Amino acid sequence: MSLDNTKLLDFLEEINKELTRRIAVVAVGGTAMTLLKAKPSTIDVDFTIPGEYYDEFQSALKNVPHGFTVHCFHGGAVFVNMLPDDYLKRSRPIKTKLKNIELRALHPADIVVTKIGRLDGRDLEDIESCIKSFKLKKKDIIKRAEQMRYAANEENYQTNLQNVIKKFFK
Numbered sequence: 001m002s003l004d005n006t007k008l009l010d011f012l013e014e015i016n017k018e019l020t021r022r023i024a025v026v027a028v029g030g031t032a033m034t035l036l037k038a039k040p041s042t043i044d045v046d047f048t049i050p051g052e053y054y055d056e057f058q059s060a061l062k063n064v065p066h067g068f069t070v071h072c073f074h075g076g077a078v079f080v081n082m083l084p085d086d087y088l089k090r091s092r093p094i095k096t097k098l099k100n101i102e103l104r105a106l107h108p109a110d111i112v113v114t115k116i117g118r119l120d121g122r123d124l125e126d127i128e129s130c131i132k133s134f135k136l137k138k139k140d141i142i143k144r145a146e147q148m149r150y151a152a153n154e155e156n157y158q159t160n161l162q163n164v165i166k167k168f169f170k
Helices: 005-018 029-035 051-062 108-115 121-134 138-147 154-168
Strands: 023-027 045-049 070-074 101-105
Touching: 005 029, 005 051, 005 101, 023 029, 023 051, 029 045, 029 101, 029 108, 029 121, 045 051, 051 070, 108 121, 108 138, 121 154, 138 154
Parallel strands: 023 101, 045 070
Antiparallel strands: 023 045
């Protein structure tokens, strides 16, 4: 199932109804790119949720039938990546009418550095789109990658980072 902006916001409206207070939710990966209009749709939904809101979001999610994959990561984690503590401050607000959700999208450089770890064909397309859409510079990606912690094979991450730099910044 392909999820465009409208479907993502409809889904979040249902989550919003289940919440009892305002929480922050940060879209990552293709979800963030879709909300930032750098990609028309995503195939799954990915969020990193600040620790103080994580359990409440998970409870609301259990009450909302949705029929697609939703990944929720805790406090700046994105799969095996751990973003620097300032990820929330750097994230971009997404305007919505949601009363109980402060919706944000990862900063485009953070999207790129989190996609470098896996680096499949779809990730390469997303990285290229982020670099072009947001005019990211090589130095900004390298600097942010240096600030991030990677829980899997660090050597593979560094190799992937160098491959991305060579491919998109000749």
